[in-house]
Amino acid sequence: MIFKHRHREVPGLNTTSTADISFMLLIFFLVTTSMDTDKGLNRQLPAESKNKNIETSMVDKQTTMMLKLTSNNQILMDEKPVDVSHLRQYAVSFIEKHGAKHLISLESDREADYNTYFKMQNALVSAYHEVRNRVSARLYHKAYDQLNQEQKNAINDKIPNRIAESYANASVDSVATKGGNL
Amino acid sequence: MIDFHHGNHRVPGLNTSSLPDLIFSVLFFFMIVTHMRKVILKVKYQVPQGTELTRLVKKSTVTSIYIGKPAYGMATAGDHSTKIQMNDKYVDVAEVTDYVSAEKNRMSPEDMPQMIVSIKADKSTKMGVITDVKQALRKAKALKISYSATESKK
Numbered sequence: 194m195i196f197k198h199r200h201r202e203v204p205g206l207n208t209t210s211t212a213d214i215s216f217m218l219l220i221f222f223l224v225t226t227s228m229d230t231d232k233g234l235n236r237q238l239p240a241e242s243k244n245k246n247i248e249t250s251m252v253d254k255q256t257t258m259m260l261k262l263t264s265n266n267q268i269l270m271d272e273k274p275v276d277v278s279h280l281r282q283y284a285v286s287f288i289e290k291h292g293a294k295h296l297i298s299l300e301s302d303r304e305a306d307y308n309t310y311f312k313m314q315n316a317l318v319s320a321y322h323e324v325r326n327r328v329s330a331r332l333y334h335k336a337y338d339q340l341n342q343e344q345k346n347a348i349n350d351k352i353p354n355r356i357a358e359s360y361a362n363a364s365v366d367s368v369a370t371k372g373g374n375l
Numbered sequence: 376m377i378d379f380h381h382g383n384h385r386v387p388g389l390n391t392s393s394l395p396d397l398i399f400s401v402l403f404f405f406m407i408v409t410h411m412r413k414v415i416l417k418v419k420y421q422v423p424q425g426t427e428l429t430r431l432v433k434k435s436t437v438t439s440i441y442i443g444k445p446a447y448g449m450a451t452a453g454d455h456s457t458k459i460q461m462n463d464k465y466v467d468v469a470e471v472t473d474y475v476s477a478e479k480n481r482m483s484p485e486d487m488p489q490m491i492v493s494i495k496a497d498k499s500t501k502m503g504v505i506t507d508v509k510q511a512l513r514k515a516k517a518l519k520i521s522y523s524a525t526e527s528k529k
Contacts, residue, residue, distance in 0.1 A: 208392075208395065211395040212391070212394045212395045212398060215395055215398040215399050215402055216398055218402050219398055219401055219402040219405065222402060222405035222406055222409050223405055225409060226405055226408060226409035231430070231431045231437070231493065231523070232428040232429065232430055232431065232523070232524060232525065232526060233428060233429070233431060233493055233494075233521030233522050233523040233524055234425055234427060234428055234429075234521060234522040234524055235429050235491070235519070235520075235521045236519075236520050236521070236522065237518055237519060237520075238509060238512060238513050238517075238518040238519075238520060239513070239518070240513070240516070240518060241513040241514055241516070262502065301502045301506065302502060303501060303502055303503030303506065304501055304502070304503065305501070305502040306498070306499055306500070306501070306502070307423065307496050307497070307498060307499070307500040307501070307502060307505055308423045308498040308499065310502055310505070311423040311425060311498075311522055311524065312423065312425075314522065315425040315426060315427055315524075318427040319426060319427045322427060360506065360509070360510050360513075
């Protein structure tokens with residue numbers, strides 16, 4: 194018989210289209226991917242006080258920096274207009290001068306733009322960063338970011354983040370509450 | 376004697392058998408770094424630029440609130456006021472507290488204290504809305520917030 198003598202071979206799997214298939218998948222993931230771009234300015238809100246009566250605490254005018262954001266997007270520092278680019282310098286010297294006793298009070302008008310507010314917050318964070326870096330350079334001869342947790346805490350005690358923000362004009366409830374940002 | 380003249384002069388074809396492997400490895404890279412957008416944006420916003428930003432590392436602890444003008448086709452006629460969006464739908468300022476609380480309760484107990492609310496608000500949003508949202512977050516006891524922004528080039 195002829196069948197017996199035929200040489201049989203299993204044909205190899207044709208893989209020429211694997212590249213095309215994986216290219217398709219690759220392009221899909223390339224299009225849908227959004228790299229880790231979620232960044233932001235971290236802030237801590239003050240806890241809501243249970244009792245509705247307003248806590249009064251003595252605040253020394255000397256060690257308080259009043260920042261007001263007006264409805265036409267102007268920043269008033271102790272009632273005087275100040276540019277956002279200069280705010281950082283003022284804040285740095287102010288925080289350095291008063292150390293742990295300083296207090297920055299924020300008040301923003303409901304009509305003000307978020308952008309200006311954000312720029313102001315950014316300047317303040319940057320100022321704190323600068324002051325902490327200076328203190329850490331003086332004490333440990335290192336940048337603040339390179340310190341261990343214990344040293345960081347020591348500096349945070351010296352230069353605490355003391356920003357009080359007014360929620361007096363929130364529409365949800367109109368009880369004036371002030372609290373500190375971390 | 377070696378016959379040079381009759382040697383095979385054809386250039387061999389490029390071997391592409393490793394091409395799929397190569398593309399597969401690039402594919403896996405993108406599969407790992409990618410994360411799908413879970414919500415459909417109904418507001419358009421452009422976040423402000425800042426310099427002192429930190430990365431939000433743990434995705435499972437982050438809840439986003441989008442604030443901005445309604446996206447194209449989403450606005451009902453003549454309504455161009457600022458909207459707040461959470462999880463696929465517009466919410467009212469008064470509802471933010473409930474939504475955030477619900478979101479917080481859905482988290483695993485170890486994630487709960489680390490909950491961060493990322494406020495993705497448009498640059499031109501009025502501070503009134505932001506203040507209201509922040510007040511609502513305080514009520515919901517979600518005290519860690521992050522003003523979403525992009526890194527500005529100095």
